[in-house]
Each structure stands twice: as structure tokens, then as C-alpha cells.
Amino acid sequence: MTSASIPPLSAATPGILRRPAAPAAGIVHLGLGNFHRAHQAVYTDAAIAAHGGDWGIIGVASRSSAIPDAMHAQDMLYTVVEISPEGSQFSVPRVHTDAFTAAADPVRVVKAIGNAGTRIVSLTVTENGYNYTPATGSLNLQDPAIRHDLAHPGSPQTPIGQIVRGLQHRSRTHAEPVTVLSCDNLAENGHHTKRLVREFASLLPPAEAAEALAFVDTLTSFPSSMVDRIVPATTEHYRRLVASQRGYKDRIPVPAEPFTMWIVEDNFIAGRPTWEAGGAVFSSEVGGYEQLKVRLLNGTHSLIAYLGALTGAVTIPESVSHPAIELAARSVLRNEYLPSVSVPSGVDVDAYEEQLFSRWRNTALGHRTSQVGSDGSVKLRQRIPLPALQMLGDGRMPQLLALTTAAYLACIAPLPGFDPGPQAHAVEDPARGLLAGLASGSRSGGDLASKVLGDHHLLGEELAERDDFILRTGEFIDIIHSAGPLSALAEARTAASLTPAPSLQTTRSTP
Incomplete structure (x- = not known):
């Protein structure tokens, strides 16, 4: 036929x-x-x-x-x-x-x-x-x-x-x-x-x-x-x-x-x-399920998408198949997002994590990194601030949340002279013009992070006051630009390993 x-x-x-x-x-x-x-x-x-x-x-x-x-x-x-x-x-x-x-x-x-x-x-x-x-x-x-x-x-x-x-x-x-x-x-x-x-x-x-x-x-x-x-x-x-x-x-x-x-x-x-x-x-526990979705799934998905786009990965399965990216994704999920989540009753977090990675590995589906990474100027505001502020309040730097922010900015608003690649160029974002303009006038990653997070409050007013988080984000931008995303990832994981791990006891929401 x-x-x-x-x-x-x-x-x-x-x-x-x-x-x-x-x-x-x-x-x-x-x-x-x-x-x-x-x-x-x-x-x-x-x-x-x-x-x-x-x-x-x-x-x-x-x-x-x-x-x-x-x-x-x-x-x-x-x-x-x-x-x-x-x-x-x-x-x-x-x-x-x-x-x-x-x-x-x-x-x-x-x-x-x-x-x-x-x-x-x-x-x-x-x-x-x-x-x-x-x-x-x-x-x-x-x-x-x-x-x-x-x-x-x-x-x-x-x-x-x-x-x-x-x-x-x-x-x-x-x-x-x-x-x-x-x-x-x-x-x-x-x-x-x-x-x-x-x-x-x-x-x-x-x-x-x-x-x-x-x-x-x-x-x-x-x-x-x-x-x-x-x-x-x-x-x-x-x-x-x-x-x-x-x-x-x-x-x-x-x-x-x-x-x-x-x-x-x-x-x-x-x-x-x-x-x-x-x-x-x-369910009366929608809030807990929202936290699972927005932080553990969507937040981790963002890190996979931006690191993947910067390394040239076209799809999420291709990105998460890289051992270093998978390890980083598991670490940000478990150590930086999960402590902020009120886990609904009956949810097995270990099983939920394995289910997520099984879904992300679905090569037949071929979800594109550029599609997952789109609209980060709005989406990251829903995902990063609360867990980041919780860690900072406990005296711990959220290394991989800062790296997620830096990788997003490297995709959307690269500093002069840095080409993030075709997958990053394909990411759509309503703030791309504004952020690209800020990047064009920035001397360093720290300068860009200060403008975007401190002056323009990309991640909200509270994180705008956290000079330590802004500084770390800027450092990761500089590493991405000078040595590549995998070098920034290695630095983040090394620094995270030197930070006291959070308690693995998770908060359970009450039905």
C-alpha cells in the first residue's frame, strides 16, 4: 500500500x-x-x-x-x-x-x-x-x-x-x-x-x-x-x-x-x-506528590537535560546513559532534593527513584534534552529555591543545585566566546533575550550569576540574598566555559562528597 x-x-x-x-x-x-x-x-x-x-x-x-x-x-x-x-x-x-x-x-x-x-x-x-x-x-x-x-x-x-x-x-x-x-x-x-x-x-x-x-x-x-x-x-x-x-x-x-x-x-x-x-x-496528600514530581522528577530531569545538552546529547536516554551524569542525577535527587520533600504515605522512595531512571532510559521514546530544558526561567523557580535554602540554612552548599543553575545559564546565556552547542541553542525560553543580553555584558560567570540571581531574582528574592550560592553558581559557569560541563560536574561531586551528608530520614506527610 x-x-x-x-x-x-x-x-x-x-x-x-x-x-x-x-x-x-x-x-x-x-x-x-x-x-x-x-x-x-x-x-x-x-x-x-x-x-x-x-x-x-x-x-x-x-x-x-x-x-x-x-x-x-x-x-x-x-x-x-x-x-x-x-x-x-x-x-x-x-x-x-x-x-x-x-x-x-x-x-x-x-x-x-x-x-x-x-x-x-x-x-x-x-x-x-x-x-x-x-x-x-x-x-x-x-x-x-x-x-x-x-x-x-x-x-x-x-x-x-x-x-x-x-x-x-x-x-x-x-x-x-x-x-x-x-x-x-x-x-x-x-x-x-x-x-x-x-x-x-x-x-x-x-x-x-x-x-x-x-x-x-x-x-x-x-x-x-x-x-x-x-x-x-x-x-x-x-x-x-x-x-x-x-x-x-x-x-x-x-x-x-x-x-x-x-x-x-x-x-x-x-x-x-x-x-x-x-x-x-x-488524595488529600496532593502537596506531597507535587513535591515528588516537581523536585525529584522535574528538578533532576532539568540537571540531566542541561548537562546533556551541553555535552551534545540529543535525548534524555543518551544523557542519562553517561555514568557521570547518572551519578550526579542520583546524588541531586537523593541528597539535595529529597530532604525537602514530605513523602506521601505508602510511597517507597527507593522504588520511586528506580522507576524514574527506568523511565528516563526509555530509548524508544527519545525525549529531547532541548524540550525538557525549555522554559527554565519559569520552571527552575518552582524546583530549586526551597531545597537550596533549606541546605544553606543547615550550613551546607547545594553543589548540584548550583550546577543545575549554572548549566541552565550556560545553555541559555553563554558568556562571549563560548558556544554551548546545537542542543543548547534549541532550548526555548521566554527570558533568553534578557539573559543573553546580561551575558554579553558580563566579564565572568560570577558577574553573570550576580546579575541574573542577585539583581533579576531569577530564583526568587531569598536566594538573591545568598551571596554564597550566587558565587558558587558563578564558579560553575566559569568551569563550564573553560573546561566543559563534565569538569564542572566532577568539581560539584567532589565538593558534595566533602559536605556532611543529610539524614536519610524523610518527612512523611500526614493523610
Whole structure:
């Protein structure tokens, strides 16, 4: 069969669907990217298959129309490709009822959120999509998009603006309750989202502000959640794989690892799907699971990504296969991140660590170092400060956390005369221009670290006051530039070995 003769994926494709139609919409999801389609959509598909319910999803992409256009061309369908060294598994969720782009039709976003049938508004817009200032956690009032949304109620551009305008619409029309569910890697993401929504609402004209805040406080819930699944970008490889293995063309297949986890606080004021049917866990210990994910997984992942990018590793498996990088990753996880984590009851930390490294070694998935390293200016603020400050307060230098920071800056903002390589150049970051400008005028790593951490508070206000951490970060930048990332890694591990080890007793959270 030639490529031209392979039929496109559609509702008429035989043998792929387990229900004749998607259910009526009950969820509006902001951030119609790969992660949502391989995570929340899969859980929702399982919930509907097991227990029914009007929990169809309206997917809203931020700016690009590529996924909405493809979904409409494919009867709102796509393939999830679970990738492992043992082989691939394929599934086709049928939960999306509509898909469109917010930038092209902002009024439609507000109406969808404001519709009485919408009972959940969920988000996967990345940390950068919340338009907050990492140093303070507050809404970034200097952001032009936030200023636009405050001045133009009919055409909000940001997720926070869209949510507030949608809640205003609900308040003025039917006053039905709704849940706002953040599924992004933010500490206490439910509380953080509510804080940003309230801050935006409080800046409206007084009468509008009072109305909006009353609705937020009495008829809107903001549960916290922790999501976990490695979902790389879609490439031609996966399109060809679907065509050869399934016999149809899919423009937007989603590759994903077999592992998936969702821990959710059960606080849904307007009801929810029975996501337990897909394996979701409803728990009062979401905070502990968030710490595991954001620090042990994401924080360690960052070190692997930046060191890998600087050594030329294209993928995470390639990076973690380097013995020195694996040892450093295990050390930062165990000795610098773990002491700051309240481990949820029933979690075996040793088993969790081994599971992480098994996932990172999944060569069939090929998660790129440049993708994992993107948006570090926002992400590292969630991962590094608290454990670093805890160690510094105990009189110990967090060598590998300082190295993570230095490796990030070497990728994004190299000093003049240093080329970090193509993988580092491919890392995307909203602060790249600012940081590169600071680097171009810096005489040394210490000078750059002082500007970025001390003056611009990249990792928050408290670490900005820690001259010892800033100095150490600068030293690692200089070593990376003069002798390479592996030399900096060797120096960090040697220094860490001379530092008294933390107690291995971990804090357990109380259910």
C-alpha cells in the first residue's frame, strides 16, 4: 500500500472506537497540546467508557491552529502511541466535541467557559502560561498581555484573563458553579491559580471586581493536582509508525511513555468524571506528590537535560546513559532534593527513584534534552529555591543545585566566546533575550550569576540574598566555559562528597 492510498483517520475507520459518538461537552480545556491529549483526555475516555456522563471536552489551543484543524479533519480523533522498548500500543480516545484556537476567536473562549453546561475548566498551559512573576508568585502586571486583558474584556489573550471573563459571564447569566482545575507543574497549583484569578478580578472596576470575587469565592472550586507522564513532541516517525501499524494516516498522533499518574484533590463543586476508572487517585496528600514530581522528577530531569545538552546529547536516554551524569542525577535527587520533600504515605522512595531512571532510559521514546530544558526561567523557580535554602540554612552548599543553575545559564546565556552547542541553542525560553543580553555584558560567570540571581531574582528574592550560592553558581559557569560541563560536574561531586551528608530520614506527610 502506497502512502497516497492509505486512508485518513476518521470515525469511519474500522475497529478503533468503543462508542458511537463523543458525549456532550462538560469540560473546557485550555492548552490543547500533546500532554493533555495523552493524559487528561485518556483518563476522561476511560471514565466515560466505564460510567458514562456528559463529560466531553472542548479543546482550546492558545495560538496555533494545527491541532484543531487536524482534529476537525479527523472527526475529532487522534492516536495515542504508547512507546516502550518492548513495542508500541495504540489507542484512539473519543472525548473531544470541539476544538478551536483562542487567538482566533477569544469571544468563543469566554462563551465556552461561561456556558451553563461547562462544569470543569482545566488547564495545561505550562508554568509560563499563568503570566505570573516567578520571584513573587503574583500576577505580572507589567505583562502586556495581562494589561490587554484588563483593558479589553471582550478579547482576553491569557488563560487567567479568559477564566475571569468566563466566570463573569457565568455570574451574570445563570450562576452555575464550576471547577477550575490546573494540571500544570506549579506548587499547590489549585491555590496558585485561585490566587492569580482573584488578583486579576480585584483589578477590575469596583462593581465588577466585587461581583467576580463573590463568584470566585462561593461558586468556584480550585482543586490541586499532580500530573505525570512523559509526552514528547509529534514527529514524522510517529506518523509513519501509525500508518504502517494501524493502516491509516493520522496528522497528529501523540507519543507517550506507558507510565501515567494523576493525583487529584477531590474538590469539584459541580461534579466530575469518574477518573478513577482510568487510574486517577483522589488524595488529600496532593502537596506531597507535587513535591515528588516537581523536585525529584522535574528538578533532576532539568540537571540531566542541561548537562546533556551541553555535552551534545540529543535525548534524555543518551544523557542519562553517561555514568557521570547518572551519578550526579542520583546524588541531586537523593541528597539535595529529597530532604525537602514530605513523602506521601505508602510511597517507597527507593522504588520511586528506580522507576524514574527506568523511565528516563526509555530509548524508544527519545525525549529531547532541548524540550525538557525549555522554559527554565519559569520552571527552575518552582524546583530549586526551597531545597537550596533549606541546605544553606543547615550550613551546607547545594553543589548540584548550583550546577543545575549554572548549566541552565550556560545553555541559555553563554558568556562571549563560548558556544554551548546545537542542543543548547534549541532550548526555548521566554527570558533568553534578557539573559543573553546580561551575558554579553558580563566579564565572568560570577558577574553573570550576580546579575541574573542577585539583581533579576531569577530564583526568587531569598536566594538573591545568598551571596554564597550566587558565587558558587558563578564558579560553575566559569568551569563550564573553560573546561566543559563534565569538569564542572566532577568539581560539584567532589565538593558534595566533602559536605556532611543529610539524614536519610524523610518527612512523611500526614493523610
